[in-house]
Amino acid sequence: MGSNSMRVANQPSTANPQLAAVPPPAYQRRLTGLKPVRLTMGSISRPAANQPSSVNHLLAAVPRQTYQRMLPGLKPVHLTYGQVLYEPAGQIEHVYFPNNCLVSLLTAVDKNRTLEVGMVGYEGMVGMPMVLGIGVSAVRALVQGSGTAMRMTAARFRAEFKQNLPLQRALFRYTHLLMAQVSQTAACNRFHRAEARLARWLLMTGDRLHSNEFRLTHEFLSHMLGLRRVGVTRAASDLERKKIIDYSRGKIRILDRKGLEAAACTCYRIVKNLQDGMQA
Numbered sequence: 656m657g658s659n660s661m662r663v664a665n666q667p668s669t670a671n672p673q674l675a676a677v678p679p680p681a682y683q684r685r686l687t688g689l690k691p692v693r694l695t696m697g698s699i700s701r702p703a704a705n706q707p708s709s710v711n712h713l714l715a716a717v718p719r720q721t722y723q724r725m726l727p728g729l730k731p732v733h734l735t736y737g738q739v740l741y742e743p744a745g746q747i748e749h750v751y752f753p754n755n756c757l758v759s760l761l762t763a764v765d766k767n768r769t770l771e772v773g774m775v776g777y778e779g780m781v782g783m784p785m786v787l788g789i790g791v792s793a794v795r796a797l798v799q800g801s802g803t804a805m806r807m808t809a810a811r812f813r814a815e816f817k818q819n820l821p822l823q824r825a826l827f828r829y830t831h832l833l834m835a836q837v838s839q840t841a842a843c844n845r846f847h848r849a850e851a852r853l854a855r856w857l858l859m860t861g862d863r864l865h866s867n868e869f870r871l872t873h874e875f876l877s878h879m880l881g882l883r884r885v886g887v888t889r890a891a892s893d894l895e896r897k898k899i900i901d902y903s904r905g906k907i908r909i910l911d912r913k914g915l916e917a918a919a920c921t922c923y924r925i926v927k928n929l930q931d932g933m934q935a
């Protein structure tokens with residue numbers, strides 16, 4: 656876990672109790688009383704200078720009073736690597752506002768293959784069909800990095816969403832962002848080289864887990880990127896040779912973030928700039 660000494664001056668708040676000594680901005684104060692829970696994967700190795708908050712940005716966008724009113728309907732939960740939140744055509748029982756966990760949205764290509772079409776972390780919500788009044792998921796939602804989230808039942812969310820204008824506004828903006836990410840990912844999967852796609856994927860994952868180090872198997876990555884395992888190995892080896900990452904025993908470490916950005920296709924920057932611009 657990151658220690659206080661690693662914090663940088665402009666680092667936003669975190670739910671991590673070790674960092675509670677630092678004066679929290681308003682949105683963190685709203686979250687006092689929520690119990691932080693242990694991470695089992697994707698824990699912070701070193702916070703980056705531009706590290707975003709590890710509380711959910713959509714909930715942070717809601718005014719304090721409104722948030723207090725919502726609080727009894729929000730349950731802090733720990734989501735674990737490999738956990739499936741929804742299956743395609745499955746009922747959405749809960750929506751999730753991730754803090755520092757990462758959820759992949761996967762489309763089934765056939766019986767054995769899936770492809771990642773989107774990724775949700777602290778910037779978003781899992782269960783977006785609910786915003787459109789639809790209670791069924793089109794994709795598989797798979798927890799790809801363990802961590803905490805705030806969970807709300809679908810019924811409660813439906814009622815809340817109807818009357819909560821700030822939440823509506825935040826979710827409409829996020830709908831736009833997610834659609835942009837999904838469209839960019841579709842183009843990326845078709846046109847960009849494996850190494851550049853892997854680099855993009857590692858950057859997006861690292862951002863959401865607030866970490867430069869995470870566990871991943873080649874098999875998992877091949878599902879995420881729609882590559883054969885040999886393709887994943889080749890792409891990872893290319894990045895390793897350039898000393899951008901280290902990949903051993905199922906653990907990936909980003910050694911050179913700037914190098915990784917340079918190796919990634921433009922898709923990473925396009926979506927990141929849109930996200931940063933919307934949060935500014």
Ligand SMILES: [Zn+2]
Nearest residue numbers: 843847920922
């Ligand atoms: Zn791309």
